[in-house]
Amino acid sequence: MPRLLRTIAIATLVPSFATALSAQSEFGGDWRIDRTRGDTVQLNLTYESKGGGTGNTGRTIALSELRGLTRAQVEGSGPVRFQIVRDAGTFTFDGQTRNGRGLGDFTFAPSATFAAELARRGIDRPTPRQQFSMAMHDVSLRFIDALDRLGYEKPTVASLDRAGMHGADLAYLSSLDGLGYRVGTLESLITLRDHGVDGEFISGMREAGYRDLDVDQLRRMRDHGADPEFAAELAEHGYDDLPADELVRLRDHGVTGDFIAGLNAAGYRDLSTDQLVRLRDHGVTPSYARRANSRAGSRLAVEQLIRLRDRGDH
Secondary structure: OOHHHHHHHHHOOOOOHHHOOOOOOOEEEEEEEEEOOOOEEEEEEEEEEOOOOEEEEEEEEEHHHOEOOOHHHHHOEEEEEEEEEEOOEEEEEEEEEEOOEEEEEEEEEEOOOHHHHHHHOOOOOOOHHHHHHHHHOOOOHHHHHHHHHOOOOOOOHHHHHHHHHHOOOHHHHHHHHHOOOOOOOHHHHHHHHHOOOOHHHHHHHHHOOOOOOOHHHHHHHHHHOOOHHHHHHHHOOOOOOOOHHHHHHHHHOOOOHHHHHHHHHOOOOOOOHHHHHHHHHOOOOHHHHHHHHHHHOOOOOHHHHHHHHHOOOO
16 A cells, blocks of 8 residues: 555544543644664654644654553554653553554643652742653653752753753763763753764764863864864874864864875875965865976975965966
């Protein structure tokens, strides 16, 4: 059966979006599952609240988190009912699966004790939408307690909600702490996450020889693309002990491993980083260096190449 017709056929077997909200649920809506590799699925939610407003979210989630749903059910065909249970509340899903996909309706039941647990930790009470969002993104009490244990400033509900939405979760917090990084505030943790500084990046930079970087250096290197692959690329050509700022400068000016290799082949070896940057900035490519040297009958100095190129020589 074509995909479109199959989707329509599944949709006719589940309740409509308009009936998703029960008398006990503030939030509800539609869910969709798509099969992925391994023991995960792509779960997408489209939701609305009784108070108005709609939204959607999607994420790859471990099948083990979907209580009551098996891989055989996802890959087979038939009605399903399963749950996601989080500290902030429980999602209940009803619907139909067929051949690795599924559709249906869901409702959300907020935890009656979650707000009290936050209050016990000195944190303000979440709004219904915040509690729904914190449940969606698994902002757990373990995460909140870990922040306290690791010396972070007490978070607000708003910052906890933002952390969940940005993926600055317990796993991320723990990975940074395991590498010796505690950034003090949840907002700083979110910022670091947004810039893509994670455990894999930090470990990669350490393997490349950059072991004592502070968080500002890590963020700047990540932003500028001075990553482990770039560091390794330069190290292959003898530039393996550069300061972090110098690595960023070379990246910003477009000095790559191929550029260095080309200059080496043209007879220009062991150049300083300043010379590499000046050659690149002035448009002295390896091919231009070879042409200029051929016309001159000898190997020109770096500054001679730059002067010729600045005068418009091609």
